[in-house]
Amino acid sequence: MGKADKIILAIIALVALVSMGIFLLMWQNQTEGATALVSIDGEQIMELKLEQEEDQQIDLSEYGVQVVLEIKEHQIRFLSSDCPDHLCMGFGWIDHEPQSAVCMPNRVAISIVGE
Known part of the structure; x- marks a missing residue:
């Protein structure tokens, strides 16, 4: 050489x-500054600033869907869903733009956007 x-x-x-x-x-x-936008049937129902949110589970049954989201260590995921195939749970943790996760049968979507 x-x-x-x-x-x-x-x-x-x-x-x-x-x-x-x-x-x-x-x-x-x-x-940094990632925000999770949660929508059901195309209508945004929540805006969660992941850096500021404490670890928690969010039950969406009050919106007519049997879905539970989990926030842990500034990340979010589908924890459970009554959909038949549970593909939404397979997306795993999301925490930065442009990631998203969707439960099609329940029409629930999580999209991560930056500042």
């Missing part, structure tokens, strides 16, 4: 490290 090859390899490594650093900074900025 010649001197020119080593210089090219070093430049590629430097670009990769800078790119990774930029990605990590962007990821961190997306999670």
Whole structure:
């Protein structure tokens, strides 16, 4: 391996490290100030600022759907649902833009938006 090859390899490594650093900074900025918008049948019913919310379970039965959401460590997920396939529970935790999770049978959607 010649001197020119080593210089090219070093430049590629430097670009990769800078790119990774930029990605990590962007990821961190997306999670700061994240807000979860909860809607049922297209109508927004809640706006939850994840950084400010305490760990809790949110029962949506008062809105006519048998769905429970969970907020824990500034993340949100579908904890339970009476839908037949439970795909919504498979989305897991979401906490930054542009993530979303949807329970189609119950028409419940969670969308994460930034500041």
